[in-house]
Amino acid sequence: MTTVETYILESTESHSRYYLGCNSCRSHVEVLVPKDREIQYLHGGLLVQDAFPDSEGFTPAYREQIIGIRSRYHICDKCWDETLGDDE
């Protein structure tokens, strides 16, 4: 398996900014993560949907990116669309 390039670009008191690469097409996005949420998820054992809930404006697509940061494996929206498109 190819390793995706994922690393932290910036870390401040309020947030972390990550570079998150796509394992399929090797494009990348930058993801801004509120620091308190990041700590709760990465170190506090919270589930991603509890740390980044819809009720506070976080989207499923955003949570996918957060999971990608943690697992170092991410497929971007474009590649997902192409994968799903094959079936339709």
Ligand SMILES: [Zn+2]
């Ligand atoms: Zn991609």
